[in-house]
Amino acid sequence: MATEVPHATPKSAQTRQRILDAAAEVLSRKGYAGTRLADVAAVAGVQAPAIYYYFGSRDALVEEVMWVGAHLVRLHVEEVLAAVPEGTGHMDRLMVAVDAHLRFELQLSDYATASIRNAGHVPEQLRVRPAAEEALYSRLWRELFVAAQQAGEVRADLDTSMFRLLLLGAMNWVVEWWNPRTRSLDELVATAQAMVRQGAGAR
């Protein structure tokens, strides 16, 4: 019964991956509502029914993209943070996380973009598994902020929980307006970091 585990052979796994990548690409560009299986199939270089050999349904495919997206973002930021030299300040660690999140979301991964853009637009049932990943990611940021606050590098009177949600929102919303042709990614990262460190106010 190949239906149960059709990913055994390398060849087959490759096609499955191609379909998943195609779905991420189309989802990141057109959103949940605009994503047709025919489009995904075209990008993957197969006919639409071939998708059903690997995924139970359109929604199962979407769910996997969403999960992978959330998962990859977290892995990436964790890895980058793990590589930060011992003894780096807490605010600087926050800056690194901002940098890693933005670059990954905008440059490296259609999965991340798809996951971010469609988080609130897919049917409830598809959010369960991705939500668990997102919760882990939230925790990562919470810990960064708590540590920074305890070390006195973030103001003691700041509601870091709210601030964190606002910051992640600012970074996530970038997918809605970002155009690499007209803006510099370095500049974006620098501005987002400045927003966290010191805001816009003079002095």
Place this chain on the structure above:
Amino acid sequence: MATEVPHATPKSAQTRQRILDAAAEVLSRKGYAGTRLADVAAVAGVQAPAIYYYFGSRDALVEEVMWVGAHLVRLHVEEVLAAVPEGTGHMDRLMVAVDAHLRFELQLSDYATASIRNAGHVPEQLRVRPAAEEALYSRLWRELFVAAQQAGEVRADLDTSMFRLLLLGAMNWVVEWWNPRTRSLDELVATAQAMVRQGAGAR
């Protein structure tokens, strides 16, 4: 030919309004993909085909909600800013705008929520008219920032264009996680204002 202008009588205009309100409510909650005409009709207290007496198509209805949402946000913030006492500082005017935007988006208007959440998810053709409103709104914020920077209340070396987009993103994304039961709107506003004024950094 009543088909052309069915909104003449007050009674009729009322039903039309009910349908539009219902569409804003459902769109703000379920998003473009999840919005069924049958749901909209149910909320408005009519049968689905009645919608066609007032709107040419599902998309025409959606487009109107999107436009009204963008329009109302701008009007509201403009009005609030117009009421600010003469001689108020530029940074304080920014704080007022942040306050007005967030409160309107979260408390006063399903239209605003619908417009924000679905801006990037409706088909291209539906974005033209709303986009014009959004451009006017962007200009409003641009002017606030430019004035504040020229007055020296915003750091001279800040890329205010980028900062503005990040700030609006942070505020817009709030619709994705906001829960009035567990969070205080006053606290949210205060934190967003702090983000603009001084960021998270200590001193």
Place this chain on the structure above:
DNA sequence: GGCAGTTTCTAATAGAATTTAGAAACATGG
């Protein structure tokens, strides 16, 4: 109370997309 115009409904249609059925092509090991 009847009549004209407006508004809304029930029932049917249409169209688009997902999803199945089942046949063909392909790959691989004997």
Place this chain on the structure above:
DNA sequence: CCATGTTTCTAAATTCTATTAGAAACTGCC
């Protein structure tokens, strides 16, 4: 080179909504 299992295709069925047709109900005015 055949046999077997895997992978992909074409063609068809299903499903889900938007949309249309046309009848009924309602409203206000004479």
